[in-house]
Amino acid sequence: MTVPLNLRGEGRARILRALHGKGPASRPQLVTLTGLSRATVASLVADLIDEGVVREDDTPSPESGSRPNGRPAVTVSVVPQAAYAAGADIGHTHVHVILCDLAGQPVWDRRVAHDTDLEPVRTLRTVADFVAEALAETGVSARQVLGLGVDIACPVDSGGDGLDAASIMPGWLGVRPASELTRLTGLTTSLTNDANAGALGERLYGAGRGVDDLIYVRLSAGIGAGVISGGRLITGSGGLAGEVGHLPVAPGGLVCRCGNRGCLETVASPAALADLLSRSWRQPIEPADLPELFRDARVGVRVALQEAGEAVGRAIATMVTLLDPRLVIVGGDLACAGEALLDPIRRTVERYAMPTEHRKLDVVAGELSTWAEVRGAAGVIINDAPDTLAVNFGNR
Numbered sequence: 072m073t074v075p076l077n078l079r080g081e082g083r084a085r086i087l088r089a090l091h092g093k094g095p096a097s098r099p100q101l102v103t104l105t106g107l108s109r110a111t112v113a114s115l116v117a118d119l120i121d122e123g124v125v126r127e128d129d130t131p132s133p134e135s136g137s138r139p140n141g142r143p144a145v146t147v148s149v150v151p152q153a154a155y156a157a158g159a160d161i162g163h164t165h166v167h168v169i170l171c172d173l174a175g176q177p178v179w180d181r182r183v184a185h186d187t188d189l190e191p192v193r194t195l196r197t198v199a200d201f202v203a204e205a206l207a208e209t210g211v212s213a214r215q216v217l218g219l220g221v222d223i224a225c226p227v228d229s230g231g232d233g234l235d236a237a238s239i240m241p242g243w244l245g246v247r248p249a250s251e252l253t254r255l256t257g258l259t260t261s262l263t264n265d266a267n268a269g270a271l272g273e274r275l276y277g278a279g280r281g282v283d284d285l286i287y288v289r290l291s292a293g294i295g296a297g298v299i300s301g302g303r304l305i306t307g308s309g310g311l312a313g314e315v316g317h318l319p320v321a322p323g324g325l326v327c328r329c330g331n332r333g334c335l336e337t338v339a340s341p342a343a344l345a346d347l348l349s350r351s352w353r354q355p356i357e358p359a360d361l362p363e364l365f366r367d368a369r370v371g372v373r374v375a376l377q378e379a380g381e382a383v384g385r386a387i388a389t390m391v392t393l394l395d396p397r398l399v400i401v402g403g404d405l406a407c408a409g410e411a412l413l414d415p416i417r418r419t420v421e422r423y424a425m426p427t428e429h430r431k432l433d434v435v436a437g438e439l440s441t442w443a444e445v446r447g448a449a450g451v452i453i454n455d456a457p458d459t460l461a462v463n464f465g466n467r
């Protein structure tokens with residue numbers, strides 16, 4: 072979000088960005104980090120403390136420098152409960168809503184099974200109702216909520232409100248979820264594709280902390296990837312970057328919902344694995360049955376996971392050759408299969424990515440499980456918090 076800042080606002084934003092990004096800092100450190108004068112830092116920090124946005128810490132950090140009396144300089148930090156962000160993950164078969172504090176820690180959450188694809192109006196109403204429940208049950212006021220970050224299992228256009236829904240979620244054609252949710256909740260709403268939100272979530276709070284070049288691959292009802300390169304999310308010209316689930320991997324294979332044939336999603340999604348096992352065992356298997364089957368690891372399950380892992384691995388190998396990430400994070404519903412899936416992915420990536428002596432690549436499971444997307448969606452709002460708080464908070 073770009074907000075015109077006056078000079079005082081710009082100073083406040085610099086201080087909040089420094090504290091938000093690097094954690095506690097002493098006033099002398101803030102002078103260095105922000106380029107502001109000592110007097111300006113002292114005055115703005117005093118204002119932020121009065122407003123309850125920043126507080127002095129009880130335990131100064133050893134790196135914070137010394138005061139003239141030899142004691143460590145007092146550090147200040149952002150008060151996590153000074154403001155909140157709401158997050159909503161709209162999947163094909165569920166809705167998950169959370170309320171997070173400024174540290175990104177969820178203080179409320181609700182997840183329900185929900186047939187999303189054909190019911191946009193009811194889905195968005197459910198999100199809005201859950202946000203209202205979150206506020207009522209936590210006692211957080213709407214004025215303390217900086218915004219609502221939403222992710223959805225559909226490509227989101229570069230404008231951030233339109234969906235490329237024709238083949239992926241046809242019931243949502245023409246729906247503008249961010250505008251509609253702003254109307255329903257009164258909150259500024261941002262909209263992100265689910266795999267992109269998962270990449271942001273794992274980078275902010277999970278397996279990708281501190282890594283600037285990573286690929287997050289989400290293996291759920293839809294398969295997609297979020298790509299962070301040089302610390303920035305790659306969205307492409309129309310929001311379609313990272314649609315790895317629709318790379319062709321099985322010539323002559325099943326027709327995919329995107330309209331092409333043999334996409335990765337037709338061989339490595341939970342639905343594809345459940346279909347395979349249903350035919351093999353001649354009994355109905357649903358995607359929801361898979362986690363338990365993974366735990367039992369019967370022979371057919373191991374083979375199905377190995378083949379799915381190899382198909383995913385080939386697609387990831389292509390992305391690794393093109394994008395040179397430091398880390399690949401595997402998330403989504405299938406990730407609970409653990410090493411039975413990760414091992415064939417790693418071996419196939421190693422086999423098919425361009426050979427080089429210099430690549431330092433790790434392929435790991437996500438740390439946030441089914442929370443990666445919704446925490447990343449809320450993280451979009453939290454990332455903007457320094458600017459939002461700098462401009463608005465005093466007037467809220």
Ligand SMILES: [Zn+2]
Pocket residue numbers: 316317318327328329330331334335336
């Ligand atoms: Zn496809």
